[in-house]
Each structure stands twice: as structure tokens, then as C-alpha cells.
Amino acid sequence: MQVSQRIVLLDENTANRIAAGEVVERPASAVKELVENSIDAGATRITVVLEEGGKRRIEVVDNGGGMGAEDAVLSLQRHATSKLRSAEDLFAIRTLGFRGEALPSIASVSHFTLTTKAPDAAAATRIVVHGGDIETVAEVGARDGTTVVVEDLFYNTPARLKFLKSTPTETARAVEAVGHLAIAHPAIAFRVVHGAQEIFSTPGSGDPVAAIAAVWGRDVARRLVPIAHETPGLSVGGFVCGPDLTRPGRSHELFFVNRRPVRSRLLGHALENAYRALTPESRYPIAAVLLEIAPEMVDVNVHPTKTEVKFTRDGDVHHAVGVAVREALLARGMVPALEAAGGAAASFGAGRPSPQRALIGGGFERLARAAAEALAPLPASAHPAGTPDMIPRDDPSSLRQAPAEPGAQRPYSEELRGFRVLGQAQNTYIIALTDQGIAVIDQHVAHERVLYERLTEKRGEHGVSSQRLAVPLTLSLGSAESALLRQRLEDFASAGWEIEPFGRESFLVRSVPSFASRRSCESLLRDMVDELVYQSVSRRLIVQRDHVTITNACKMAVKAGDPLTLEEMSGLLEQLAETENPYLCPHGRPVIVTIPFAEIDRKFKRA
Incomplete structure (x- = not known):
């Protein structure tokens, strides 16, 4: 059978499913997008409830600004956003979301319910969507804010469904995604529940150490070392742990650019270079590094997931992060002097058996x-007391x-x-x-x-x-x-x-x-x-x-x-x-x- 070679315009639902493949890779991706929307809406309390790691059900509840009925319906259209008005705004983005793809993408591959109410609205709006098709739009009673329920994620895309991991793994990834945002936004009270078990909650007090303690545990929080360094247009802050507390992978190397969690080889190299000769091979530091940088100096429109960035001044950023980390470690006596790089630094830890x-x-x-x-x-006698x-x-x-x-x-x-x-x-x-x-x-x-x-x-x-x-x-x-x-x-x-x-x-x-x-x-x-x-x-x-x-x-x-x-x-x-x-x-x-x-x-x- 000959396939037509004519170019056709894809229908909205098909386009949304394609976008979902880029934006929503797993339940954690959907959780991240929904929580970012809540943060952008000005929420001070955000609750995430998961079932089967988010594969069965995701519920995100916030007390943010909510939406009116017209905006709620429009939010389910691709490229509908409140964050941009022109192309120039792409170079001055201060919100976490801006593409207008997340909600329609998630709704196209799930059973999706959106309930939202603006403070000045007489009633809330509830929209029910199945596989990208809007089933009902109704007025209901609800508190101010927004609640999104995502059920049976990827039910209509079995190819994507079969690539999901086990429930424990998907749960951990979703919890990790919320945890990263909680560390970046300590003034927001986060709560994550799986089934009937509360996984973690943050106080929302604005204290970053309290947020890190809730997400990474008190053992890590007790050993945090603050970092700080400023140059024109760039400020580096956050926390690191000493070289005696490491991880076998880069799971605890967190970087935030204007409170946005990002992946960056540049920032990772700067951090790990500061720990060079301090940690054993194949061990990586624990760090939460926050960069505040002028929006025009960073491009966040690199990837649909918005986790990759480009800097206009790579060298300055790399240097600032390295200096901030190294000065903090030096102040605590954790780093050999720079001038001893060929001597003391080279032999630092040489006598320390792995x-x-x-x-x-x-x-x-x-x-x-x-x-x-x-x-x-x-042997039976191999367990002497004491x-x-x-x-x-x-x-x-x-x-x-x-x-x-x-x-x-x-x-x-x-x-x-x-x-x-x-x-x-x-x-x-x-x-x-x-x-x-x-x-x-x-x-x-x-x-x-x-x-x-x-x-x-x-x-x-x-x-x-x-x-x-x-x-x-x-x-x-x-x-x-x-x-x-x-x-x-x-x-x-x-x-x-x-x-x-x-x-x-x-x-x-x-x-x-x-x-x-x-x-x-x-x-x-x-x-x-x-x-x-x-x-x-x-x-x-x-x-x-x-x-x-x-x-x-x-x-x-x-x-x-x-x-x-x-x-x-x-x-x-x-x-x-x-x-x-x-x-x-x-x-x-x-x-x-x-x-x-x-x-x-x-x-x-x-x-």
C-alpha cells in the first residue's frame, strides 16, 4: 500500500501527544510540571499525593491564585501561557514555566481533572479531560487555588507505559522531583504523600536548612557548609558538605538558576573541580548551589523540559561557583592551600586507605x-554479646x-x-x-x-x-x-x-x-x-x-x-x-x- 507523501497539519490531540513525549517522560515529569505551575501561581502550600508512584494517580493541590473559567479552558490549549507576551520576553523569564505545553500534554495521555478558583470568583471551575478530549466544564464549590488530578498516566500510549520502572523507583523519582523544588523554595510548605504514608513535609519557614533536612535528612543538614560569592550580575549561594560525606553518584549535586532546577555540565565541573584531590575516585559531593543571575545572561529555552540552560558568560559562572565552594571548604579547614597543589594537595589523603x-x-x-x-x-558461637x-x-x-x-x-x-x-x-x-x-x-x-x-x-x-x-x-x-x-x-x-x-x-x-x-x-x-x-x-x-x-x-x-x-x-x-x-x-x-x-x-x- 502506497502511503501518501502529502504534508498535512496534525490535529491538536496528536500534536499534544507528541509534545507529551518530550515534556512528560514518567510520572515524576508530570509532578514536576504541575508543582512548577503551583509555584508560579504564588502558592505558599503545595500538597502532592501519589498512588503507585504516580502511575495510578497524581494529585497536586495548592493555595495559589487559581484561574477563572475562561483561563482554565484556555490553559488546556497548547502554547497558551500567562508568562509571555512577545518573543522578547523569552530573554527575561523569571517564572519556572512559560511554554504553555505542560497541561495539554499531560491531559492528552491521562484521565485529567482540573479544579480551580480565583479569589474573586463566585465559584470554582472543574474541567474533566479524557485522553486530550474535554468531556465536561462545570461550576463547582471549592477553595481558592488549584487541584489537578492525573489518573492512569499513559493509558493510551502503551509504548510509553511499558518503559516505566517499578512502583518504588517511580515513587522515589517523583519524591526527588518535588524535593528539589522544595530546596529551591524554602518559603513554600511542601507535603508529599504516597498512599497513606507521608513521605516528607517542609515547614515553609524560609529556612533552607530546614527544607534540606526534610528532603535529604537531618544527618546531611547537620553537616552543611554555606557558600557565598558575588560578582556583577551574578550571585552564588547555597550549601555544600565536606569531602568526608559523599555519594556514589551525582544524585546530590543540585544546581538552581534563578530558583529553577537545572542540569549543567559546566556547573558540575566547577563543583567537582573544587573537590579535586579531596574525595576518592568515583565519589561525588553533596551540594545545593543556587545562582541568581540576570535573566538576559541565561537562556532557559533550550529543551522542552526546561532543565538545561546556556550562559552568555560561561567562564565567569564556572569561576564564581568554584571560588564559592573552595572558599567555604578552606574556611572550614577542609582543603589544602592552593599553592601546595603540587605538594600537599597532591599527597592529600595519600595515606588514607579506601x-x-x-x-x-x-x-x-x-x-x-x-x-x-x-x-x-x-558458627553458632560467632555472636558473643558486647x-x-x-x-x-x-x-x-x-x-x-x-x-x-x-x-x-x-x-x-x-x-x-x-x-x-x-x-x-x-x-x-x-x-x-x-x-x-x-x-x-x-x-x-x-x-x-x-x-x-x-x-x-x-x-x-x-x-x-x-x-x-x-x-x-x-x-x-x-x-x-x-x-x-x-x-x-x-x-x-x-x-x-x-x-x-x-x-x-x-x-x-x-x-x-x-x-x-x-x-x-x-x-x-x-x-x-x-x-x-x-x-x-x-x-x-x-x-x-x-x-x-x-x-x-x-x-x-x-x-x-x-x-x-x-x-x-x-x-x-x-x-x-x-x-x-x-x-x-x-x-x-x-x-x-x-x-x-x-x-x-x-x-x-x-x-
């Missing part, structure tokens, strides 16, 4: 220890010469046993000689594969061994992390963690896996929850318990940058040879890359 080095001790036992602890059964800090362990040296079970030979064992270790490159890659060429092994993912299979085998046989702490550990988390952990307690229990809620944002950790000590389990658990919330997860990891086990293994494994001895590297390859699949890590990344001699000959133009 947590991963602590896991692998000394000699060959350093590498074997984490795997041995994961395997080691805990010694909660360290978990008793078997002698890790038993792993060193452990003979393989008869008939348990892995299909890859002989091939990998033929590898001859030559050395280590960049303290990250093991270089080995094979019969066919040269093999390059990523030490982190290799160790991760070994530990994952050992933990999985142990879990399948007896469940992961855990140690009950004599004194439970109290753990305080941020709102997004708390929301996810509450819904994943059973998954963590299957991986050896006995955790129970203890208030809205706190948890009691009563038992920990056998590989963790009391001193290390808090940071390990924080990193695991952080990665479950913020890091991308392969859709093939259907079993959530398996995801927790993978994260356990990842956290236990040696890291890129850890120097290893020849004996340690050889021992790791021996352990890798015993795994079911030594060529892929549990996340699906390659473990070994081989370069055949034939390829090397071709590079040197040998016949």
Missing part, C-alpha cells in the same frame, strides 16, 4: 577476604588453595587458568598473556562477578548469613531514599539486612550481612539505597532481590584505582575462572577484552 582496600586486607588474603566472608558460614562492631569470620586463607569440587569444573576454568599476569594498568586493568594474544581484565567487574556468584549461591543454599547487632544502628535517610527503602524491605532482608522503619525518615538496622562490619555497614547501605534510587537499572533484572545482591557485590568489590600485587591479580583470575560467566559482570558489562596476536601483527603490518 573502604575497598579495607575489604581486601593484606597479602593474597586482601583480595580473598571479601569473597571468603561472603561464603563463610557463621562485640557488635565486627562480625566473626572464618579464616580467609582457606579460599587460597580451595580445591574444586569433583565434577564442578567450570567450562571457562582451563582457558582462564592459562592466563599469565603481566601487570596492572592505571591501577584498574589487569594485563595478562594468553596463548592467542593479550587479555585486559577490568579488576572491579571481575571481582564483582566473583562476589555476586558467591552471594547468590549462599543465598540459594541457606540465605545470606547475617549478624545481629547488639546495639541496632539508627539510619537517617533523605525523602526519596526513605520512600524506596520502605517498599523494598523484603528485598533487603533476603540479602541479609534486617531493617525496620523508625519514624518517617529513620530506620533501625538490626542485622547486617556477614561481610559487613558495624563501622562500614552504614556507608554501604547508604550507597546501595542511593544507587537503587538514582542509577539506571537494566530491565532484565526482574527479580528485585537479585538487584540488591548485585549492588552488594558491587560495593564489596575492589575499585578502579586500587593497586594490586601480582599475587592478588593471579588469585582474582583463579576465582574468576570458577564462575559461571566470567566474561560479563552482573550488570552486563564486559569483564575481559582480548587482543589477538593476529590483530597485533596487522597493526604492525606483519605478514
Whole structure:
């Protein structure tokens, strides 16, 4: 069948669905757009209620200015906005929204109800929309302000629906979106509820520390360091934490430009550069950086989601952020002097062993220890009272010469046993000689594969061994992390963690896996929850318990940058040879890359 090549004008509903694909990627996107509308409407109280992470239902209630009947109907038309009057206004935007796309886009892919009342209106207006088609417009009784209800998001776009994550993940993302706006607007009282559980609320007192405490937890709030720096046309403010409190990803690097949450590689580089030589590799600072800048010096009309910006003076912005952060850290004695960059700064922390080095001790036992602890059964007498800090362990040296079970030979064992270790490159890659060429092994993912299979085998046989702490550990988390952990307690229990809620944002950790000590389990658990919330997860990891086990293994494994001895590297390859699949890590990344001699000959133009 021949398809007509004539150009046609798309109908309004189709255009809105296309726009929804850009503006509304997931429930958190819809929540963000609706809350931004409430902020722009002058609200001082905003409540967000979620069901099934927003997939089933989103409700946003505010006490803002509301709309009259005519404006309410017009708001559901594309490019209808109260924020712009001409193209010149694009260069002087002070509101969060301005495109006029959010409401019609959301309404086109959901069952949508808008109830709004302006202070001077005699009655409120309620508009019901199904899949972009307005069903009813009626006068109703309601308080001043606006309530938007979004039900069955993406019900008519199954292709988008199937890409949504689990309810805990979508809940955490939606909570995170509101949390970012709450930090940027501490004078507004925010409240987020999932089902019958209040996730967090902010007082709306105008105190940014109180807002951060509600969103990121009191542990973070207690360790905030204020930053401030001003240049003509540009002011930098906000808070950072010292280099001793970090995260495994950039989830807690927040940037706001004129109170708008943005993503910016420029700002991220300026922040991380200020922490250079202060934090371990693959650790990132906690920061909420607020820039107040003349609207004409920044372009926010870069992307439909309005989260990307461009600056007219990149260099000035980068310098101002770097100076603000570094001066704050210097004032607290957290940074070596600038002039010592070649000396003291270069050696700063050189004598500080990483947590991963602590896991692998000394000699060959350093590498074997984490795997041995994961395997080691805990004897009945291994829990003496009054010694909660360290978990008793078997002698890790038993792993060193452990003979393989008869008939348990892995299909890859002989091939990998033929590898001859030559050395280590960049303290990250093991270089080995094979019969066919040269093999390059990523030490982190290799160790991760070994530990994952050992933990999985142990879990399948007896469940992961855990140690009950004599004194439970109290753990305080941020709102997004708390929301996810509450819904994943059973998954963590299957991986050896006995955790129970203890208030809205706190948890009691009563038992920990056998590989963790009391001193290390808090940071390990924080990193695991952080990665479950913020890091991308392969859709093939259907079993959530398996995801927790993978994260356990990842956290236990040696890291890129850890120097290893020849004996340690050889021992790791021996352990890798015993795994079911030594060529892929549990996340699906390659473990070994081989370069055949034939390829090397071709590079040197040998016949």
C-alpha cells in the first residue's frame, strides 16, 4: 500500500501527544510540571499525593491564585501561557514555566481533572479531560487555588507505559522531583504523600536548612557548609558538605538558576573541580548551589523540559561557583592551600586507605577476604554479646588453595587458568598473556562477578548469613531514599539486612550481612539505597532481590584505582575462572577484552 507523501497539519490531540513525549517522560515529569505551575501561581502550600508512584494517580493541590473559567479552558490549549507576551520576553523569564505545553500534554495521555478558583470568583471551575478530549466544564464549590488530578498516566500510549520502572523507583523519582523544588523554595510548605504514608513535609519557614533536612535528612543538614560569592550580575549561594560525606553518584549535586532546577555540565565541573584531590575516585559531593543571575545572561529555552540552560558568560559562572565552594571548604579547614597543589594537595589523603582496600586486607588474603566472608558460614558461637562492631569470620586463607569440587569444573576454568599476569594498568586493568594474544581484565567487574556468584549461591543454599547487632544502628535517610527503602524491605532482608522503619525518615538496622562490619555497614547501605534510587537499572533484572545482591557485590568489590600485587591479580583470575560467566559482570558489562596476536601483527603490518 502506497502511503501518501502529502504534508498535512496534525490535529491538536496528536500534536499534544507528541509534545507529551518530550515534556512528560514518567510520572515524576508530570509532578514536576504541575508543582512548577503551583509555584508560579504564588502558592505558599503545595500538597502532592501519589498512588503507585504516580502511575495510578497524581494529585497536586495548592493555595495559589487559581484561574477563572475562561483561563482554565484556555490553559488546556497548547502554547497558551500567562508568562509571555512577545518573543522578547523569552530573554527575561523569571517564572519556572512559560511554554504553555505542560497541561495539554499531560491531559492528552491521562484521565485529567482540573479544579480551580480565583479569589474573586463566585465559584470554582472543574474541567474533566479524557485522553486530550474535554468531556465536561462545570461550576463547582471549592477553595481558592488549584487541584489537578492525573489518573492512569499513559493509558493510551502503551509504548510509553511499558518503559516505566517499578512502583518504588517511580515513587522515589517523583519524591526527588518535588524535593528539589522544595530546596529551591524554602518559603513554600511542601507535603508529599504516597498512599497513606507521608513521605516528607517542609515547614515553609524560609529556612533552607530546614527544607534540606526534610528532603535529604537531618544527618546531611547537620553537616552543611554555606557558600557565598558575588560578582556583577551574578550571585552564588547555597550549601555544600565536606569531602568526608559523599555519594556514589551525582544524585546530590543540585544546581538552581534563578530558583529553577537545572542540569549543567559546566556547573558540575566547577563543583567537582573544587573537590579535586579531596574525595576518592568515583565519589561525588553533596551540594545545593543556587545562582541568581540576570535573566538576559541565561537562556532557559533550550529543551522542552526546561532543565538545561546556556550562559552568555560561561567562564565567569564556572569561576564564581568554584571560588564559592573552595572558599567555604578552606574556611572550614577542609582543603589544602592552593599553592601546595603540587605538594600537599597532591599527597592529600595519600595515606588514607579506601573502604575497598579495607575489604581486601593484606597479602593474597586482601583480595580473598571479601569473597571468603561472603561464603563463610557463621558458627553458632560467632555472636558473643558486647562485640557488635565486627562480625566473626572464618579464616580467609582457606579460599587460597580451595580445591574444586569433583565434577564442578567450570567450562571457562582451563582457558582462564592459562592466563599469565603481566601487570596492572592505571591501577584498574589487569594485563595478562594468553596463548592467542593479550587479555585486559577490568579488576572491579571481575571481582564483582566473583562476589555476586558467591552471594547468590549462599543465598540459594541457606540465605545470606547475617549478624545481629547488639546495639541496632539508627539510619537517617533523605525523602526519596526513605520512600524506596520502605517498599523494598523484603528485598533487603533476603540479602541479609534486617531493617525496620523508625519514624518517617529513620530506620533501625538490626542485622547486617556477614561481610559487613558495624563501622562500614552504614556507608554501604547508604550507597546501595542511593544507587537503587538514582542509577539506571537494566530491565532484565526482574527479580528485585537479585538487584540488591548485585549492588552488594558491587560495593564489596575492589575499585578502579586500587593497586594490586601480582599475587592478588593471579588469585582474582583463579576465582574468576570458577564462575559461571566470567566474561560479563552482573550488570552486563564486559569483564575481559582480548587482543589477538593476529590483530597485533596487522597493526604492525606483519605478514
